[in-house]
Amino acid sequence: xxxxxxxxxxxxxxxxxxxxxxxxxxxxxxxxxxxxxxxxxxxxxxxxxxxxxxxxxxxxxxxxxxxxxxxxxxxxxxxxxxxxxxxxxxxxxxxxxxxxxxxxxxxxxxxxxxxxxxxxxxxxxxxxxxxxxxxxxxxxxxxxxxxxxxxxxxxxxxxxxxxxxxxxxxxxxxxxxxxxxxxxxxxxxxxxxxxxxxxxxxxxxxxxxxxxxxxxxxxxxxxxxxxxxxxxxxxxxxxxxxxxxxxxxxxxxxxxxxxxxxxxxxxxxxxxxxxxxxxxxxxxxxxxxxxxxxxxxxxxxxxxxxxxxxxxxxxxxxxxxxxxxxxxxxxxxxxxxxxxxxxxxxxxxxxxxxxxxxxxxxxxxxxxxxxxxxxxxxxxxxxxxxxxxxxxxxxxxxxxxxxxxxxxxxxxxxxxxxxxxxxxxxxxxxxxxxxxxx
Amino acid sequence: xxxxxxxxxxxxxxxxxxxxxxxxxxxxxxxxxxxxxxxxxxxxxxxxxxxxxxxxxxxxxxxxxxxxxxxxxxxxxxxxxxxxxxxxxxxxxxxxxxxxxxxxxxxxxxxxxxxxxxxxxxxxxxxxxxxxxxxxxxxxxxxxxxxxxxxxxxxxxxxxxxxxxxxxxxxxxxxxxxxxxxxxxxxxxxxxxxxxxxxxxxxxxxxxxxxxxxxxxxxxxxxxxxxxxxxxxxxxxxxxxxxxxxxxxxxxxxxxxxxxxxxxxxxxxxxxxxxxxxxxxxxxxxxxxxxxxxxxxxxxxxxxxx
Numbered sequence: 001x002x003x004x005x006x007x008x009x010x011x012x013x014x015x016x017x018x019x020x021x022x023x024x025x026x027x028x029x030x031x032x033x034x035x036x037x038x039x040x041x042x043x044x045x046x047x048x049x050x051x052x053x054x055x056x057x058x059x060x061x062x063x064x065x066x067x068x069x070x071x072x073x074x075x076x077x078x079x080x081x082x083x084x085x086x087x088x089x090x091x092x093x094x095x096x097x098x099x100x101x102x103x104x105x106x107x108x109x110x111x112x113x114x115x116x117x118x119x120x121x122x123x124x125x126x127x128x129x130x131x132x133x134x135x136x137x138x139x140x141x142x143x144x145x146x147x148x149x150x151x152x153x154x155x156x157x158x159x160x161x162x163x164x165x166x167x168x169x170x171x172x173x174x175x176x177x178x179x180x181x182x183x184x185x186x187x188x189x190x191x192x193x194x195x196x197x198x199x200x201x202x203x204x205x206x207x208x209x210x211x212x213x214x215x216x217x218x219x220x221x222x223x224x225x226x227x228x229x230x231x232x233x234x235x236x237x238x239x240x241x242x243x244x245x246x247x248x249x250x251x252x253x254x255x256x257x258x259x260x261x262x263x264x265x266x267x268x269x270x271x272x273x274x275x276x277x278x279x280x281x282x283x284x285x286x287x288x289x290x291x292x293x294x295x296x297x298x299x300x301x302x303x304x305x306x307x308x309x310x311x312x313x314x315x316x317x318x319x320x321x322x323x324x325x326x327x328x329x330x331x332x333x334x335x336x337x338x339x340x341x342x343x344x345x346x347x348x349x350x351x352x353x354x355x356x357x358x359x360x361x362x363x364x365x366x367x368x369x370x371x372x373x374x375x376x377x378x379x380x381x382x383x384x385x386x387x388x389x390x391x392x393x394x395x396x397x398x399x400x401x402x403x404x405x406x407x408x409x410x411x412x413x414x415x416x417x418x419x420x421x422x423x424x425x426x427x428x429x430x431x432x433x434x435x436x437x438x
Numbered sequence: 439x440x441x442x443x444x445x446x447x448x449x450x451x452x453x454x455x456x457x458x459x460x461x462x463x464x465x466x467x468x469x470x471x472x473x474x475x476x477x478x479x480x481x482x483x484x485x486x487x488x489x490x491x492x493x494x495x496x497x498x499x500x501x502x503x504x505x506x507x508x509x510x511x512x513x514x515x516x517x518x519x520x521x522x523x524x525x526x527x528x529x530x531x532x533x534x535x536x537x538x539x540x541x542x543x544x545x546x547x548x549x550x551x552x553x554x555x556x557x558x559x560x561x562x563x564x565x566x567x568x569x570x571x572x573x574x575x576x577x578x579x580x581x582x583x584x585x586x587x588x589x590x591x592x593x594x595x596x597x598x599x600x601x602x603x604x605x606x607x608x609x610x611x612x613x614x615x616x617x618x619x620x621x622x623x624x625x626x627x628x629x630x631x632x633x634x635x636x637x638x639x640x641x642x643x644x645x646x647x648x649x650x651x652x653x654x655x656x657x658x659x660x661x662x663x664x665x666x667x668x669x670x671x672x673x674x675x676x677x678x679x680x681x682x683x684x685x686x687x688x689x690x691x692x693x694x695x696x697x698x699x700x701x702x703x704x705x706x707x708x709x710x711x712x713x714x715x716x717x718x719x720x721x722x723x724x725x726x727x728x729x730x731x732x733x734x735x736x737x738x739x740x741x742x743x744x
Binding site: 002003006009010013014017018270271272274275276277278279280281282283 | 483486488506508509511512514516518520521522523524525526527531535536538539540541583584
């Protein structure tokens with residue numbers, strides 16, 4: 001044990017003297033975590049907005065209302081003016097300039113509310129939308145936000161437009177006759193005063209359009225009731241980061257611990273491995289020291305990362321701390337075994353680095369470290385279950401997002417520890433044949 | 439002190455060592471001379487128990503050296519051929535790390551570190567990172583890291599490769615001092631000058647076999663010629679070729695004659711008197727004594743540097 005302790009101490013001294021390794025182990029993951037945190041709304045209001053040119057040429061109340069509502073969305077930043085190069089003078093956007101700017105890639109989308117957007121006789125709302133789908137996510141987000149705003153805020157206009165369409169289709173006389181007949185039927189059967197019934201124009205249209213933010217009189221809004229309640233993570237302060245930090249942590253830990261295991265090749269090429277083996281040091285001492293050191297490094301790395309997330313984004317790591325530590329230890333054990341097996345198979349440092357980078361990136365992609373795995377085809381989702389990243393990321397989500405108890409993570413922990421045990425056992429056998437000790 | 443009996447090892451199809459037998463006495467400075475790839479380093483690694491021989495064994499004192507017996511390694515200091523140091527760490531940190539594996543108590547280790555740093559003349563650089571050291575300084579530290587635990591036997595595997603003459607001399611002085619203090623040293627090299635200078639007794643190894651063993655005098659006696667006379671080809675010497683061939687066996691080479699004097703002319707006085715009689719000027723004559731290079735050449739037909 002004394003020799004193993006001294007070898008671990010040697011690893012720590014070397015690590016503390018290697019500024020690059022320190023930076024890659026601690027600083028880079030924190031920087032990436034901060035970027036992810038901001039993308040996914042780590043600070044809520046600080047989330048990024050998509051730029052959208054808005055040109056409102058209509059004088060209608062409804063156009064002004066839509067402009068006001070779009071202006072207040074969290075996802076869009078309306079751009080109404082532009083300035084020429086090297087000039088601070090602002091000009092209001094015109095349709096032609098907007099199109100030109102989109103073609104030049106200065107901005108990706110423009111929404112035009114033309115002069116005839118909505119008039120007293122309009123039977124439809126007329127929008128023009130120009131876009132460059134260079135970034136499909138951004139385009140989809142802008143179009144979704146625009147449609148959602150229109151449908152949710154001015155959905156009441158729809159009955160008015162439908163009535164106007166009907167009037168246009170069947171002619172004014174027939175429509176008036178139909179309207180009178182309908183009024184009489186309603187009056188006869190429901191005892192309502194005929195004069196108070198109105199299906200087009202005047203007060204009906206104003207009430208239907210509901211431009212005063214009073215949802216109770218929103219005709220369409222009241223047709224469909226959608227009661228939603230968030231059951232999980234409602235009180236989580238940084239939801240996006242809470243869901244994604246497990247993936248970031250796992251990917252960087254894999255890189256760090258694989259590099260730590262691969263450092264045996266560096267020691268071999270530096271000659272220090274041979275020197276150690278000509279001293280009172282056995283191969284098993286070296287392997288055990290690498291394993292224990294890597295495990296400790298992985299645990300420490302994740303503790304630093306999670307603590308930073310707590311300090312910067314108020315990520316709640318303490319309410320389920322014991323389970324978080326269990327998952328950290330299990331995932332670190334699995335990650336170390338991954339590094340050891342790569343080292344036992346590789347012929348040299350280049351092969352080990354290349355192979356480990358490839359496998360880590362693939363495992364991170366399909367294991368859910370970068371994006372939710374439901375985005376993947378079914379067969380890839382099945383494949384994901386064969387990666388240690390999947391089990392670790394799921395466990396982190398259970399612990400941090402759901403504040404789940406141990407029973408919810410028991411299977412994940414068991415799988416991770418089993419991966420660690422089996423792979424380590426196999427890599428120990430491989431080290432007898434591998435190149436690192438030859 | 440050390441007995442190597444019938445040691446053989448194969449790497450794949452390559453027979454790296456073929457039945458090596460050697461004896462090294464306590465306190466001896468023993469040389470192992472051979473070209474690169476002859477099997478010197480492999481033999482060193484077998485002696486230290488790092489490699490397991492396919493056949494044969496090594497006995498140190500009265501103990502059989504068992505492969506991977508780490509306790510046995512405490513008696514040996516192995517100086518590897520490569521600079522085997524943590525370059526990003528300081529000289530002191532390196533010595534502290536390597537010394538730590540020998541279970542030397544903290545205070546004693548500190549004293550030993552100071553002592554060996556003084557021995558290798560690096561006391562004033564102990565806090566500097568090794569990567570900033572010159573090649574010679576690294577080599578000296580490489581040795582220092584191997585003798586911290588006061589080993590009985592020091593195995594030096596080509597410890598002066600790539601070192602400037604000044605550092606080389608410093609290393610020689612250091613090793614000779616250790617030898618005078620009673621350490622047994624086995625020194626491998628492919629520089630015959632080093633072997634001649636340092637090792638009173640040595641073995642020549644080639645293709646995994648010991649092809650000769652003995653003191654310098656014994657080895658040189660194996661040669662047909664102990665002395666070689668070289669005479670430049672000039673108008674005078676070309677005219678006197680017949681007379682020159684009276685000295686001994688004459689070979690006509692590019693630009694000069696090479697003559698192996700016969701028994702009569704082995705005495706320098708007779709040889710120079712005869713040359714003077716012939717009217718051959720002294721500045722075109724070169725008389726050389728046999729070297730280990732010649733021994734190796736005569737035994738293998740190849741130069742040590744081939």
